[in-house]
Amino acid sequence: MSIGNSPEDDRPSIGRALQQARIAAGLTVDEVSTSTRVRIPIVHAIEQDDFSRCGGDVYARGHIRTLARAVGLDPAPLVSQYDGEHGGRPSPTPAAPLFEAERIRPEPRRPNWTAAMVAAIVAVIGFVGFTVFSGNDSGDQAKGHVAEGPAPEQKPTPKATPSKAAPKPKPLPSDSAIAAVPKDKVTVRMTAVSDKSWISAKSHNGKLLFDGLLLKGESKTFQDDERLDLILGNAGATELFVNGKKVSDEFEDGQVERLSYTQGDPEVG
Structure with a gap:
């Protein structure tokens, strides 16, 4: 008893099926490329069952669907045949390994509290010294006015005209x-x-x-x-x-x- 080939063994390859359907529809490769926006070299490669120029399985399936519709074929059997010949649809890849590089970031530098405290102490000492010096200088000037005579009459200082408030910056456009x-x-x-x-x-x-x-x-x-x-x-x-x-x-x-x-x-x- 001889065992014949199964129907699946007799079916043409994906590229051969697309090529035969294109020829039967009276279409050229240029016309198919123009209607589908799939570049001519990729159409030629797919008809030769070369899917390496598609950029990956996801794009290969998309190109098969697009070309099948353009030449009047049902894309589902061809995509299923592609999955069977290329190990099936890949399972979703965990996001962590793909973007591991984004998570590896240098630790932020901790603030130097010692330097900040020293700067604050220096600022306080400088302020106190300036206040004491200014007080002594004001006392000496007051004594000098008493010895020389009455202090000159001071004219009232005109009030400063309040300036118009600066316009608030416009917020940056968001999404x-x-x-x-x-x-x-x-x-x-x-x-x-x-x-x-x-x-x-x-x-x-x-x-x-x-x-x-x-x-x-x-x-x-x-x-x-x-x-x-x-x-x-x-x-x-x-x-x-x-x-x-x-x-x-x-x-x-x-x-x-x-x-x-x-x-x-x-x-x-």
């Missing part, structure tokens, strides 16, 4: 200032909350405002007169405030999202 964004512009503030995320931001005329990695805890604010176009490489790790309002959309970790926002209430373009 809550995003709630007072101008109504004639579109303002987007994004923060990497749970993990790092690659982001790209462009103005309405296509000018690139930012293209890079936003580390956990970092924030970026962008503003334009008409529209902001965004790409989030790890949308589930980011928090968005658009025109002063928090965006309530629930994104998944590793999900690649293309968003556009204009003036008024947050509306996904």
Whole structure:
């Protein structure tokens, strides 16, 4: 009795499946790259089952989902196949080892109380000596006035005109200032909350405002007169405030999202 291959053994690789679906849809690599914002070298690499250029498993899953939707495939089986071939989804890494370097800080220097006490004693002695010297000097001057004659009549000292109080310095803007964004512009503030995320931001005329990695805890604010176009490489790790309002959309970790926002209430373009 011969044992044939299982259906899973006969299924094509992830890259082969994406390539066949792209060809069947009549799309070129350039067209797929333009519609998904995934760079051409990465699309070629994924179709060759080379995921080393994705930047990690999280981004590889996100690229697989994005490319699958672009060529008309269900991304879930492909992501499941990727997890099976690469050891499954990794368990959350404890935060302590990742940020151990941040906790190792030099101990603050303790105040030198001895030096402070010595300085205080010196200051007291100097004040007492100055007071005694000033008192003796005032007595001598009084005696000199008695010997020479009556003291000259002193004119009343004019009262000093109270100066206008200096204006209080304006407080520095805080994170809550995003709630007072101008109504004639579109303002987007994004923060990497749970993990790092690659982001790209462009103005309405296509000018690139930012293209890079936003580390956990970092924030970026962008503003334009008409529209902001965004790409989030790890949308589930980011928090968005658009025109002063928090965006309530629930994104998944590793999900690649293309968003556009204009003036008024947050509306996904």
